[in-house]
Amino acid sequence: MAVRKRTWTNSDGKESVRWLVDYTDGDGNRRFETFTHKKDADARFAEVKVDLKKGTHVASTKSPTVKKAGETWIKAAEGEGLERTTVDQYRQHLHLHIAPFIGHTQLAKVTPAVVTAFKERLRREGGRDGKGLSPAMVRKVITSLGSLIADAHDRGQAAHNAVRDLSRKRRGKKRTDKRKNGKLKVGVDIPRPEEITAIIASAEGRWHPLLVTAALTGLRASELRGLRWEDVDLKSCELHVRQRADRYNEIGEPKSDAGHRTVPFGRIVANALKEWKLACPKSDQDLVFPNGAGKVESLANIINRGLVPAQILAGVVTPEGKAKYTGMHALRHFYASWLINRVEEGGQALPPKVVQERLGHASITMTYDRYGHLFPRGDDAAQIDAAELKLVGKRA
Numbered sequence: 001m002a003v004r005k006r007t008w009t010n011s012d013g014k015e016s017v018r019w020l021v022d023y024t025d026g027d028g029n030r031r032f033e034t035f036t037h038k039k040d041a042d043a044r045f046a047e048v049k050v051d052l053k054k055g056t057h058v059a060s061t062k063s064p065t066v067k068k069a070g071e072t073w074i075k076a077a078e079g080e081g082l083e084r085t086t087v088d089q090y091r092q093h094l095h096l097h098i099a100p101f102i103g104h105t106q107l108a109k110v111t112p113a114v115v116t117a118f119k120e121r122l123r124r125e126g127g128r129d130g131k132g133l134s135p136a137m138v139r140k141v142i143t144s145l146g147s148l149i150a151d152a153h154d155r156g157q158a159a160h161n162a163v164r165d166l167s168r169k170r171r172g173k174k175r176t177d178k179r180k181n182g183k184l185k186v187g188v189d190i191p192r193p194e195e196i197t198a199i200i201a202s203a204e205g206r207w208h209p210l211l212v213t214a215a216l217t218g219l220r221a222s223e224l225r226g227l228r229w230e231d232v233d234l235k236s237c238e239l240h241v242r243q244r245a246d247r248y249n250e251i252g253e254p255k256s257d258a259g260h261r262t263v264p265f266g267r268i269v270a271n272a273l274k275e276w277k278l279a280c281p282k283s284d285q286d287l288v289f290p291n292g293a294g295k296v297e298s299l300a301n302i303i304n305r306g307l308v309p310a311q312i313l314a315g316v317v318t319p320e321g322k323a324k325y326t327g328m329h330a331l332r333h334f335y336a337s338w339l340i341n342r343v344e345e346g347g348q349a350l351p352p353k354v355v356q357e358r359l360g361h362a363s364i365t366m367t368y369d370r371y372g373h374l375f376p377r378g379d380d381a382a383q384i385d386a387a388e389l390k391l392v393g394k395r396a
């Protein structure tokens with residue numbers, strides 16, 4: 001194995017230089033890979049050397065293009081029975097963002113540097129209109145690319161997953177940045193209690209029971225849209241989450257095993273649902289919050305006809321007069337914060353594990369990552385002072 005310099009003179013008299021990675025693969029075949037810059041050749045040489053030792057090397061000539069591997073990945077996703085929305089998102093990411101920029105690149109040549117350059121292009125010009133994608137959308141596309149390469153790796157078509165390698169390298173920094181900058185803020189991401197009071201009071205017609213239930217049970221919008229009357233126990237004041245409706249209005253299982261849960265509620269929710277049950281449109285699917293035809297209500301209608309008008313009537317608006325909270329998840333955020341800090345309103349603070357179960361989070365880590373900064377800090381300075389005095393006495 002070696003990295004060799006190749007030099008020649010072009011017809012115009014100018015000298016050209018290329019760097020060759022010369023090696024023999026695991027099958028005894030001699031391979032050559034050409035690079036414009038020596039640093040790239042050296043990096044590839046080191047990578048090939050390690051891969052050959054591990055027995056995981058894939059020659060670039062045997063490596064499919066990103067586009068080709070992506071098409072195989074989509075077919076596999078369809079065959080695995082993933083949700084239609086998930087497969088559609090994968091397909092959209094591949095055709096609109098991944099294939100146009102790096103579709104012709106062989107997987108063997110997708111390095112962390114290539115992924116970084118791809119991310120930068122997405123930020124600058126990754127959208128359909130040639131404008132850059134939002135940071136959140138860039139992350140989603142890169143995650144899809146990582147899944148694509150992982151599928152190819154499982155098929156023996158890629159020795160490394162550059163997305164995962166890059167992620168591991170930067171994981172510590174990302175976690176620090178997320179903890180520093182990604183905290184949900186009351187009054188910005190999380191409605192204040194007085195805002196929820198005003199929104200509920202301003203909600204009209206069929207939107208009133210829906211928004212009351214959303215704010216005081218924390219169900220996801222998809223779970224509200226799939227909620228059935230048979231899953232509502234008005235005597236015991238409990239909701240049983242057993243199904244959800246996706247963005248195509250198709251009914252399916254909750255997002256995870258933890259999504260199957262029982263959520264208690266109080267008299268406000270009970271009274272709102274009892275009154276609504278008398279006026280609720282007939283639904284063949286027994287839905288609690290159907291549209292006028294008894295079918296699954298769309299998320300867009302809930303937001304644009306329910307949440308947004310209620311905020312405007314309540315005066316919960318931006319300086320420009322628009323609704324302050326644009327998604328139903330804001331009400332779920334409020335519910336989480338309400339569970340955590342109910343003690344301030346004369347209630348009882350709930351343990352983190354109970355908060356996790358009420359929200360249907362798959363792990364307590366998810367709950368802490370999202371809402372950990374809202375939990376009471378425990379002891380204050382006075383309590384610490386008293387504990388110190390009890391431990392070491394006044395002489396210290």
